Amino acid sequence: MNILITGGAGFLGSRLARELLQRGHLGSRRIERVMLADLVAPRDATLVNDARVQTQAGDLQASLPALFAQRWDAVFHLASAVSAECEADFDLGLHANLDTTRRLLDACRQQTLQGHPAPMFFFSSSVAVYGSDPALPLPAVVGDDTLPTPQSSYGIHKFVCEQLVADYTRKGFIDGRAARLMTVSVRPGRPNGAASGFLSGMLREPLAGQPSNCPVPLDTPVALSSPATTIAGIIAVAEASREAFGGRTAINLPALSLRVSDMLDALAAFAGREATALVSHEPDAATARIVAGWPSLFHSPRAQALGLRADPDFHSVLRQYAQDHPDAVTLPAARARLTTAH
Amino acid sequence: MNILITGGAGFLGSRLARELLQRGHLGSRRIERVMLADLVAPRDATLVNDARVQTQAGDLQASLPALFAQRWDAVFHLASAVSAECEADFDLGLHANLDTTRRLLDACRQQTLQGHPAPMFFFSSSVAVYGSDPALPLPAVVGDDTLPTPQSSYGIHKFVCEQLVADYTRKGFIDGRAARLMTVSVRPGRPNGAASGFLSGMLREPLAGQPSNCPVPLDTPVALSSPATTIAGIIAVAEASREAFGGRTAINLPALSLRVSDMLDALAAFAGREATALVSHEPDAATARIVAGWPSLFHSPRAQALGLRADPDFHSVLRQYAQDHPDAVTLPAARARLTTAH
Numbered sequence: 233m234n235i236l237i238t239g240g241a242g243f244l245g246s247r248l249a250r251e252l253l254q255r256g257h258l259g260s261r262r263i264e265r266v267m268l269a270d271l272v273a274p275r276d277a278t279l280v281n282d283a284r285v286q287t288q289a290g291d292l293q294a295s296l297p298a299l300f301a302q303r304w305d306a307v308f309h310l311a312s313a314v315s316a317e318c319e320a321d322f323d324l325g326l327h328a329n330l331d332t333t334r335r336l337l338d339a340c341r342q343q344t345l346q347g348h349p350a351p352m353f354f355f356s357s358s359v360a361v362y363g364s365d366p367a368l369p370l371p372a373v374v375g376d377d378t379l380p381t382p383q384s385s386y387g388i389h390k391f392v393c394e395q396l397v398a399d400y401t402r403k404g405f406i407d408g409r410a411a412r413l414m415t416v417s418v419r420p421g422r423p424n425g426a427a428s429g430f431l432s433g434m435l436r437e438p439l440a441g442q443p444s445n446c447p448v449p450l451d452t453p454v455a456l457s458s459p460a461t462t463i464a465g466i467i468a469v470a471e472a473s474r475e476a477f478g479g480r481t482a483i484n485l486p487a488l489s490l491r492v493s494d495m496l497d498a499l500a501a502f503a504g505r506e507a508t509a510l511v512s513h514e515p516d517a518a519t520a521r522i523v524a525g526w527p528s529l530f531h532s533p534r535a536q537a538l539g540l541r542a543d544p545d546f547h548s549v550l551r552q553y554a555q556d557h558p559d560a561v562t563l564p565a566a567r568a569r570l571t572t573a574h
Numbered sequence: 575m576n577i578l579i580t581g582g583a584g585f586l587g588s589r590l591a592r593e594l595l596q597r598g599h600l601g602s603r604r605i606e607r608v609m610l611a612d613l614v615a616p617r618d619a620t621l622v623n624d625a626r627v628q629t630q631a632g633d634l635q636a637s638l639p640a641l642f643a644q645r646w647d648a649v650f651h652l653a654s655a656v657s658a659e660c661e662a663d664f665d666l667g668l669h670a671n672l673d674t675t676r677r678l679l680d681a682c683r684q685q686t687l688q689g690h691p692a693p694m695f696f697f698s699s700s701v702a703v704y705g706s707d708p709a710l711p712l713p714a715v716v717g718d719d720t721l722p723t724p725q726s727s728y729g730i731h732k733f734v735c736e737q738l739v740a741d742y743t744r745k746g747f748i749d750g751r752a753a754r755l756m757t758v759s760v761r762p763g764r765p766n767g768a769a770s771g772f773l774s775g776m777l778r779e780p781l782a783g784q785p786s787n788c789p790v791p792l793d794t795p796v797a798l799s800s801p802a803t804t805i806a807g808i809i810a811v812a813e814a815s816r817e818a819f820g821g822r823t824a825i826n827l828p829a830l831s832l833r834v835s836d837m838l839d840a841l842a843a844f845a846g847r848e849a850t851a852l853v854s855h856e857p858d859a860a861t862a863r864i865v866a867g868w869p870s871l872f873h874s875p876r877a878q879a880l881g882l883r884a885d886p887d888f889h890s891v892l893r894q895y896a897q898d899h900p901d902a903v904t905l906p907a908a909r910a911r912l913t914t915a916h
Contacts, residue, residue, distance in 0.1 A: 322745060326676075335669075365740075367876065368719055369819030376835050377710055379721045381740075388741040392734045397728040398707075398723075403664060479709030481723050534709065 233261040234302060238336070239310035239356075241266025243419060244462065247519040248308060248521040251463050253282055258306060258352075259471045267302070269295055270311065293332040293492055302338045306352040306470065307406075309336060315360060316425055318385040329389035337396060341405035353406040355468045359414050359455070360387040365444045376484060376534045383525065390459045390485050398480035410482035411469045415526070417495075418553040420560060427522040431456065434492075435550060436501055438510040439561045447516035450493060453528035455487035457542065458549040459556070466544045469556035472538055481558050484532045488543035488549070502554075504565035575603040576644060576645035580678070581652035581698075585761060586616045586804065590650060593805050595624055600648060600694075601838035602812045611637055612653065637672040641683045648694040648812065649748075656809070657702060658767055660727040664870025671731035679738060687770060696746040696812045697739045699824050701756050701797070703727040704869045709902055716869040718826060718876045725867065742824035752824035753811045756799040757839075757868070760895040760901060769864040774800065776834075777841055777892060780852040781903045790834060790859035795870035797829035799884065800891040801898070807882050814880055826874045830891070840888035844896075846907035 233531060235252065239245040250268050257263055258470035268274050269288040277283050288295050292311050311332070318325030337353070344350045363383030364370050382388045394410040401408035419432040423444075429445055431454060457465070465485040469477065477483070500508045532540075545551050554570055556562045560566055577594065599605055610616050611630040611646075621627050624858045628720040630637050634653050653674070679695070685719030686692045694801040705725030706712050713720060725728045734753040743750035765786075772789055773796060779786035799807070807827040811819065819825070842850045885891050891905050896912055903909055 302597050365821035365823045367819075368823050377721045379823075381821070382737070382743070385741055387743070388737050390718055392737050393736050395724070402725070403727075477709075479707040479723070481707045481710050481721075528835045 233305040234265045235263060235306045236267045236304040237308045238269050241270035241272050241274035243256055245310045246274055246279060246457055248463050248466060250278055253284060269299055286359040291337050296335055296339050303343055303348060303353050308354045310356040315384055321407050325385045325389060330392060333393045337400050344405050350404055350407045352470055353408040355393060355410040357394050357410045357412040359412050360384060361391040363387060364525055368528055373529045373531050375531045379509040389396045390435055394482040401480050407574055409469050409477050409509050412482055412484045413489040414455055414485055415422060416459055416462050417456045420557050428517050434511055436508040439563055439566050441562045443510045445512045445514050447519040452492045452523055455489050455528045455530060457487055458552050460552055461499055468538050468540055483528055483534045486532055486535045486540050487530050488542040489529050489548060495546050502547060502550045502569060503563050506564055506565060575605055575647035576607040577605060577648045578609045578646040578648050578684040579650045580611050583612035583614050583616035587652045588616055588621060589801055590686060590808060592620055595626060606776040609644050611641055613810055638677055644688060645685055646693050650696045650887050652698040656730040664738040667727045672734060675735045679742050686747050692746055692749045694812055697735060697752040699732045699736050699752045701728060701754050702738050705729060706867055712869055714875050715871045717873045723870060736824040743822050751811050751819050754824055754826045756797055756827055756829040758801055758804050760800045769861050771781045776853055779827050781845060781905055781908050783904045784798060785852045787856050789861040792835040794834045794865055797870045799829055800875040800882050800894050802894055803885050810880050810882055820876055825876045826872055828874055828877045828882050829872050829882040831871050832888060837888050840892055845905050846887060846890045848907060849905055868884055
């Protein structure tokens with residue numbers, strides 16, 4: 233089978249591609265080809281050197297004619313403009329997230345209308361669809377049937393595209409499944425400007441012997457998912473039968489609910505007090521307000537029914553990061569962890 | 575103030591225009607001009623002869639440059655392709671409902687970006703956003719926070735446009751309010767192909783001495799709103815302060831919940847057994863299935879907080895129809911009603 237991954241040069245897209253290529257199949261079908269489409273070409277050596285990998289760099293909407301010169305059995309649509317971009321440039325957000333998704337759905341539809349089976353279409357939605365509308369505050373626990381009232385353009389775009397995916401699926405044009413990804417931690421790489429950035433940086437920088445800041449109160453509740461658990465969720469949703477997925481409404485992927493203090497406790501247990509000593513506590517009211525608006529507790533029977541489970545604890549999340557990125561872990565106590573069975 | 579009504583030649587659009595012109599103001603502001611934009615020019619004499627009325631006939635999206643040569647203080651966006659059209663022609667539905675609404679929102683946004691106050695923007699959504707997704711059946715009572723899972727392209731378009739209206743409002747481009755209209759009964763005019771058509775025809779035709787059919791079981795529960803109550807709801811939502819409207823999520827207008835048998839009992843009480851004798855009972859499984867999927871019970875505290883009330887009973891709905899359309903009421907027992915104070 234042939235698989236198209238949009239956002240394929242990004243952190244999650246590349247990780248998804250590596251996982252799929254390593255498995256060699258999706259469901260019962262052997263993977264022949266994986267196309268990574270993104271603004272830039274992927275640099276990951278494992279991907280670049282795999283004969284099954286093709287790449288297409290450039291604006292996704294402009295790339296669609298070239299991409300759909302081939303036929304796709306499965307599409308993972310991860311590409312999107314992020315929250316801050318959408319708030320800064322309203323038209324860019326609508327173009328990148330809404331219009332491009334619509335054109336991609338239409339390209340899949342044309343393929344189906346030519347007589348091919350409707351492709352599996354995974355749409356990467358986000359927990360950012362949830363926000364507290366002034367008149368409709370979020371419930372303490374977000375369920376599969378909680379009404380999203382997005383409070384950002386990014387969240388609006390994701391929720392709108394969920395609806396389009398549902399309708400293209402109802403019409404038989406695609407076999408669509410939308411899943412809402414949780415905040416991913418620990419992300420590798422450099423600090424970014426996202427409000428959620430500290431939820432990775434607060435761990436990643438100290439593990440590399442660098443200082444980092446925690447801008448929110450220690451008792452702030454958050455909901456997280458490790459990269460591996462996130463990718464496992466994406467693949468499970470893509471492999472589920474339609475009956476098992478259940479309906480056409482987006483699913484919430486599982487989340488590990490904890491407090492920021494729990495994350496720092498896990499960091500101390502994993503890498504010692506010299507790690508947490510690198511974390512400063514300069515409050516940032518704007519970030520604290522944004523993060524406080526995010527849901528932190530979920531009841532997700534649909535994800536459970538698919539066999540999906542949240543990360544068991546944050547210690548395992550830190551261990552996963554250190555194993556996946558050994559070169560980025562330079563703090564002595566943390567390095568010692570890498571050489572033990574623990 | 576200057577008011578633009580899209581779908582202004584339609585049944586509700588014309589009635590809204592007549593009501594606004596008769597009042598002479600919206601909120602505290604005097605109405606100077608009402609533009610009725612629709613595929614065709616309105617034929618209603620009251621409207622055509624009012625010096626404050628302008629008309630623009632043709633495709634709405636194509637008409638936008640001409641329409642926005644003027645500046646609008648308030649926009650009532652009622653125009654849309656209906657359910658059956660959207661199911662029959664997927665692209666037409668997306669064009670008429672999604673793309674046109676987006677262009678209309680952008681035209682308002684341009685006006686605001688030029689330094690004018692954000693116009694009040696009423697978006698006519700629909701109870702059709704509610705449907706039973708296979709995995710998420712509708713609750714018995716639909717509340718203001720019930721998650722819509724639309725099961726038609728029309729419902730998807732309405733729900734998607736609600737999201738866009740919310741985001742353009744959050745960004746300050748418009749002062750948007752989306753309200754979901756209930757099934758309107760009794761509609762005047764000729765039978766149409768809509769699944770809900772019998773909910774008007776079953777009353778309207780007998781009152782005119784004509785036969786009509788009830789295709790669903792008598793105990794089928796339905797939720798309705800008379801034309802006058804619907805228009806009153808639209809105007810109340812448009813006149814509400816933002817604080818009173820509450821947030822940016824769409825509001826459900828009030829509904830009279832009753833059974834089809836209650837409607838026929840009211841017809842018998844209003845116009846005698848000769849009226850109900852004109853109603854046949856040929857079941858239509860397809861229509862019965864569609865109507866059974868519609869929600870029939872609502873709990874709508876947001877509408878109540880705006881002072882909105884459902885029609886008290888179906889007798890008053892029939893009386894309203896007979897008073898508004900005396901020429902369409904020819905059955906002797908019903909005509910007698912028109913001359914009494916009842």
